[in-house]
Amino acid sequence: MGERVVEWSDLPMELLPVIGKTLQARIDVIRFRSICTSWRFSIPPPPEISPLPLPFPYPTSSGSEAFLSQSTIYLLEPPDENPNPSSKSWLVKVEESEDGTARSLDPLFCDRYWFPTEDPDPPKVINLLDFRVIEVSKAYKLLQFSSDMHDPVMNKLVLFPNSAWNTSVEDTFIFVLFHDGKLRFVKYGDENWTLVDDLYDDIIVYKGKVYAVNRWGKVSWIHSSMKLIQFSPPLHSFGNQKHLVESCGELYVVVRREEEI
Template sequence: MADWSLLPNDLLELIVGHLETSFEIVLFRSVCRSWRSVVPPLDHSRCLGIKTHDISFNAGFSFSDQPTDQPPFKSSVDCTLKNIPIYLVKFWTPYGDDYLLAEMREREGGEPKLLLSPLSSNGIKYGMGINQVLFNSLTSPIIPFGQYYEITYFKKQPIRYRYGLPYHLWNEVEWVETSERVEFLRLHSEDSRDFAVLFAGRMCNLVMYRSRNMSWTQVVEHPETYAYQDLVAFKGKFYALDSSGSGRVFIVDLSLRVTEIPSVKGSQYYSKESLVQLGEELLLVQRFIPAGRRYDEYIYTWFKVFRLDEGGKRKWVQVNYLNDRVIFLGARTKLCCSVHKLPGANENCIVFLASNDGSIFDNDSVLLFDLKTRRTNTAFNECKGYMGVFGANLKSLVSCGLVTIPNPTTRFLL
């Protein structure tokens, strides 16, 4: 195995020149002592930034399927594409090896990074009731685990009821900041800066942005009947899954040509579907819920998993075993990894959220389906190895000093 500490300084300086955020510099310095000597420590007041791109809106463009003469956005440059990184933080405690899976967000005013659960939709913050979360990159490995992209822009929206607002103003409009999940595809170009973005817009249509043209384009003139519930960038193309529940997936080329993969056999039960990338393979995951079930629906929930067969004519092939992998179905992102990276986790399982909107209210909100036994249970009762994914391993985090709990008699800020 190569000794990374022996790399020459000129090569290390070349690597540093390609680092795009200050957090990447932190990861670089955590490798070994010789690497730390190349880059000085960061100023703690400096924000650990994330990658962003400014995207312009072409005149008359709207995310709906109808063009408009009135500008629907506050400014032609008020759209920002953000890369949201997800990190796996490993640490050692008196209870054994443990980990924390965290999505990192910016805060205003140069404050420390905000850590969120990457799988919940209700903004679960690691540090609710906790004063500080401290990572020592020299003793706790911080490993890039995944990422997703979103665009943030201002759009017009009717003013809803607001305390103290006169009644006659309720029908007025205001500019509201909005964030939407998108799929990002980096393209091969001379300067490596060309990219494409696919967004599932309103009115069941798809829109694509090309950095080369600096404009958004509607993918098809006649949108599908169903809205799109999931997107993924895979092997140089975009894949879009509609909400019909029958496994209808469309391939979108950069030329805007759209082809459909033959759908899988339907079911009499309601299904919620997702696209998940597993290394060099693409999976279609179907979650089935019997009609009429509400409060105890998770007991009767089951899954089917299909793999995209790319040989000849593309088709979906059902798989019953994920080897040593586990799939996480979150509100904003879907992850798949080996259980060897997550201490204590079970293989061949699908971890998902009971709530249809991806909210987490308590430990019973996180569920686990075993593809072998075909049984569903609460994840934390089945295996404590999943607590780090959702930041529920508080005792473990406190024991090793990663978090500190304030004196309850004193006031603290979240």
């Protein structure tokens, strides 16, 4: 028997809110609501205004304020109906500035304006109707006001919660992993940072929780009490950099081995 083709718009109405609420990226919510009228009214639109940038105390300078800046890498693909097999796809990085505006950057050379075209005089506006847009990743950094320099002692920052549905600024946390392995957090409105633990290599937000991996490869998730709960046993490979990577809905520990040549 041949496969039966079912139109997306013919899905049962009661399934639409269930599916829609699983979407965490703002661009995915927008694409979901653009399918048809019934899909549009099955879930509310994401907040019109991003809660970022948010002010936080700067962790390495007492009494100094900073703002949390977000950058997102998108994959721009030709529309599905484009029959040209030579059509290209592009990666573009969109970064928020202190005043809340956004700019398009080359994902490899982040200090220059970039647009997915070979035109030497590219337009200043990207028409999303010309592309299929997929969110690849998000990244965050703390910048001191009136400065665009990122403190090199901060290795990685994550925002929690980072869902497109989060509208409560008061419940926003950021976790920072420093180069010395110390893991600290601060809640919006706090004046000081709190140490969670040390000797950690990476952090990630996965399925609504913050996970961290230490130098021995042990993965833990952070409870609402800010206590670490073990998720998986150590790998016993101290000395090699550990990374937490989400792929196809699963969480992996990737060990980077640096060998002398």
